[in-house]
Amino acid sequence: MLRSLGSGTLRSLCIRRNRSLPRAFSSATRYLEPPAADRVPDRVPLRKQLKQEAKALRSHKRQRKETAEASKEEWELTVGVEIHAQLDTETKLFSRASTSTSDVPNSNLALFDLAFPGSQPVFQAAILLPAIRAALALNCEIQPVSRFDRKHYFYQDQPSGYQITQYYEPFARNGYVDLYDYDGIAPEDGERVRINIKQVQLEQDTAKSQEYSPTTQLLDFNRVSHPLIEIITMPQIHTPETAAACVRKLQAIVLSCGAVTTGMELGGLRADVNVSVRRRGEAPGEHQYDGISGLGQRTEIKNLSSFKAVEDAIIAEKNRQIEVLESGGVIEGETRGWAIGSSETRRLRGKEGSVDYRYMPDPDIPPLIIGEDLLSSLKDTLPTAPDALLTLLVGSEFNLPIEDAKPLIELDNGARLEYYHDVVDILRSLQVDQDDKTRASLLRVASNWVLHELGGLVAKHDRAWDTEIVPARSLAHLIDQLQRNLITGPTAKLVLATIFDGDRRPVPQLLEEENLLLRPLSREEYVALAESVIAMNPQMVEQIRSKNQLGKLGWFVGQMMRTGEKGRVEAPKAEQILRELILS
The missing domain is CATH 1.10.10 (Arc Repressor Mutant, subunit A)
Structure with missing residues (x-):
């Protein structure tokens, strides 16, 4: 009889008849409860669930960090970086088709881009200008003669079945980039580390593919043959933080010299990283990459689209390789992927070598010859390097804190720094009657207003940076009035917001007409x-x-x-x- 009744029915009957059940009977009812798999779980409030998930995530990150710290002494990490950056050009690499990728899909095409039979590549000489500027900014040796090769592989985003690149004889070699502590390198790397650049080569981009379902993939060939430079560093990086700092610095350099279109955040630059680990104290590994021997088997992580992704992917892959080796396994040479928010890399395919790609000289493209006169002209017109600008801003002339100097250089592809200089030049002309100490303090005040006050308004309203939002003359006059104690700080912020919203009255007129000039209290x-x-x-x-x-x-x-x-x-x-x- 008891077995034929559900536990809930039995318990309700018993409680109605006698609320003080014998201990033996109440213990017997425990055996009649359904198994755990059949019970309905207790409902967890959403807020509690989110807190639990956040706590679990923090715990996972803490464990990963502890694991990474523990493995530093026992395992050596080695990383090499490859950067693919779209050059800022009007035409494609081997045709006169436009490089605009925002137009209607498959509208900017030449016959050669689609590999039509009989079509021939025609090298566009103007592409050399931004490419050489980037290589010079990276301290490379420009080769007087370089050649193009075919890299063979079959994939739907490559219509010809091969990619044109410069594998054997690139146009630039033997460069370097210096990373400093203010660039965000790992503390164990000290104040400065130099990463050598093996080569910089020209190559064509592939089509843009978009997957709509497991069986449907759309291709936009507007991007095919968009000119790229590939920057290949030597495998000399030993911490994830320094690898991310290296990518960040390389992007800042090629942007500062006007060589590329956009950075990582807009898809104009992508990074691949090659990762290997080896146990310290053991015999050197048998693998050699780019002339450096004694390394462990490397894996490549493709198409990383942010600096954080670079760092996180390297940490995850390092931990994975260590776990495999400690369990007696072997690292396979393979290409792996990384998804934002993930905690581990995933296998994409086996790693091809140079033999698999069957590199061969392209018979349709003549050698690329770069004259000394062109190099001399480009060297003379190369913009000031970011490190030199930083030295200038934190030096005695401007005396800015590095926390202000770096954003001024890095924000908006240099437009924020140009705006700051315009404000400073106007301020100096307005403050000629002030002493040197007062005029020197204006440089810091101006950086604060450009970065924080005006920058805060731009961020709050989600506006793209534009020097006409608040003209430099208006901001300079506003700071001048504030420094002369003719208005208060809150009033200055109010006026700035008014100008930001479109009021184009001269600042002195605006203050007078709105009765905002300071009338000091007694x-x-x-x-x-x-x-x-x-x-x-x-x-x-x-x-x-x-x-x-x-x-x-x-x-x-x-x-x-x-x-x-x-x-x-x-x-x-x-x-x-x-x-x-x-x-x-």
């Missing part, structure tokens, strides 16, 4: 205002006096600025009066 007015605020908050006053909680004076200053006449209360004077009244 000492008696400050005292009266402070006394009224103090009288309303006696407990907080006592805490300041008895517990020396001076930080709360700032709260009182804020109250005085809110209750006082708008734009007339100056924070330093308000704090001075408060200190006299509360602490004296």
Whole structure:
């Protein structure tokens, strides 16, 4: 009878008849409960579930970090980087078709791009200009003669069945990039590390593919034959942080010299990393890459699209290889992929070698000959390198903190730095009557307003940077009025927002017409205002006096600025009066 009743029915019957069941009977009912697999799980509130997931993620990241730290002493990581960057050109590498990728799919094409029989490549000489600028900025030796090769592989995004590149004789070799502690390299790498660049080569891009379902893939051939440079570093990087810093620095350099279209964030630059590990103290590995021997078997992680992805993918692949080796396995040479938010790399295919690609000289393209006159002209017109700009900004002339100097250089492909220089030049002309010390302090003030105040408005409203949002002359006049104590800080921010919203009145006229010029309060007015605020908050006053909680004076200053006449209360004077009244 008991077995024929469900546990829920049995329990409800028993409880209705007798709420004080014998212990033996109540224990027997436990055996009648359904197995765990059949029970309905308790519902977890969404907020609790999110907290649990976040906690689990933090725990996982902490374990990964601890594992990585523990493995530093026992295992040596070696990384090489390959950067593919789209050159800033109007035409494709071997045709006059446009390089615009934002047009209608498959609209910017030449017959050669689609590998039509009988079509021939015609090298576009203008492509050499940005390519050579990039190589010179990377301290490379430009080769007087270089040649193109065919790299054979079959894939739907490559209509000819081969990619034209420069494998054997690239146009640039033997460069280097210096990474510093302010670039974000790992602490164990010290203040500076030099990464050698094996070569920089020209090659054509492939089609853009988009998968809509497991059986449907669309191809846009607008990108086919878009000119690329491939930058190949030597395998000399030994930490994930430094690898990410290397990619970041390479991008900054090629952007600063106007060689490429966009950076990683817009898809104009992609990174591949080659990762290998070997146990310290053991006999050198049998593998050799780019002339460096004694390395472990490497794997390649393809198409990383952010600096964080570079770092995270290397950490994950390093941990995977160590786990395989410690369990007695063997690392296979293969190409692997990485998805943002993932915790491990995934196998894509076996790693092809140079023999698999059957490299051969392209018989349809003559050698590329670069004259010394062209090199000399490009060297003379090369923009200042990012490191040299940084040295200038943090030096005695500008004396900016490095936290301000780096964003000025890196933001908006140099447009933010040009804007800052325009503001500074106008400010200097407005402040000719000021002493040298005051004029020197303006350089820091200007960087703060360009980066933080104006930059904050741009970010808040999700606007692209444009020097016409707030003309440099308007910002310079606003800072000049603030430095002369003709307006307060809050008023200056209000006026900046007004100009940002489109008001194009000259700043002095705007201040006059809106009655925003500072009319200083008298000492008696400050005292009266402070006394009224103090009288309303006696407990907080006592805490300041008895517990020396001076930080709360700032709260009182804020109250005085809110209750006082708008734009007339100056924070330093308000704090001075408060200190006299509360602490004296």
